[in-house]
Amino acid sequence: LWVDWFELEGPVYDAWPPASVRQVLGDSASFVTSEPDANRTIADELPAAKTAIADFMRRAYRRPVDAAEVEAKVDLFQQARTAGVGYAEAIRSPLIAILMSPHFLYLTEPAADAVGDSKVDGKSHAPRPLTDHELAARLSYLIWSSMPDEQLMSLADAGQLSQPEQLSQQVDRLLADPKSTAFVNNFAGQWLGLREVGANPPAPDLYPHYDRHLETSIVGETEAFFAEILRHDLSVMNFVRSDFVVINER
Structure with a gap:
């Protein structure tokens, strides 16, 4: 068998965003597009982004999360969007922070008090x-x-x-x-x-x-x-x- 060269393209999805993205981002997955909507504001995105972040935190931390925890991660998203970063890149910031947290990396069991x-x-x-x-x-x-x-x-x-x-x-x-x-x-x-x-x-x-x-x-x-x-x-x-x-x- 003689192979001169071959080329791979992918991953190829039947629909965009793929199921893996929709599972993580929920309703806000529709904002992950190659062509940003010029008429959409950060305020329009915020409710769905906040819900996606809160749901992701709950699964990652394996427990309920309080409002202060969620707001701290939502702030990361807002800062990135305000700086001109696209939605897909901006939503990564809080998700990465969540996955770097000790609450995800370890089974945290606070002291009695x-x-x-x-x-x-x-x-x-x-x-x-x-x-x-x-x-x-x-x-x-x-x-x-x-x-x-x-x-x-x-x-x-x-x-x-x-x-x-x-x-x-x-x-x-x-x-x-x-x-x-x-x-x-x-x-x-x-x-x-x-x-x-x-x-x-x-x-x-x-x-x-x-x-x-x-x-x-x-x-x-x-x-x-x-x-x-x-x-x-x-x-x-x-x-x-x-x-x-x-x-x-x-």
Whole structure:
């Protein structure tokens, strides 16, 4: 096969703005155009931009956000637009600031007095129950290694996630989702040392049948066995003595 040259163009979208932009910006996505509307003012854009920023902050911070937090990010947008920057570029400023915030990068859980509880002996690190939003974040990152979905957030908003029955149902739902593979990979990888498999492969002259496929199968079969016990709530004794195995074709 002889290839002189080739050229790629894209990404090519059926419609503009694409679905990914509409998901983030909501109604204000219509302002993201190649040709700015000369008749549109910053005041016209502000309500939709503010809504988009507030919604994005709520998802990124994994909790409700107050008016002061939103206004601080809206100010970044207004400053950029006042300086003559286009809407698409201006709306990036607050979104970038949100993604650089510790509230996005870390699972922030303020000290007791910061969430309305009194200090103990003048100290602000007294133990306290998790809020429903903190619980949603812990649960989601533990099982999915990702942010809470809308169902978890809605339950947290309603103050219902911490109810034992509701919490149990959500754990089952998260484990049944394919995204729970992240928990299987991470937990089994650390607990059973699966991440070290392949670090010291045997000598090929002594074990000629050992190859990359066998190596990944060793890890995959162990993870699948762990997942079977986890998702079907089987006894932990199966790790010591079980009457089944999980294997592949090889």
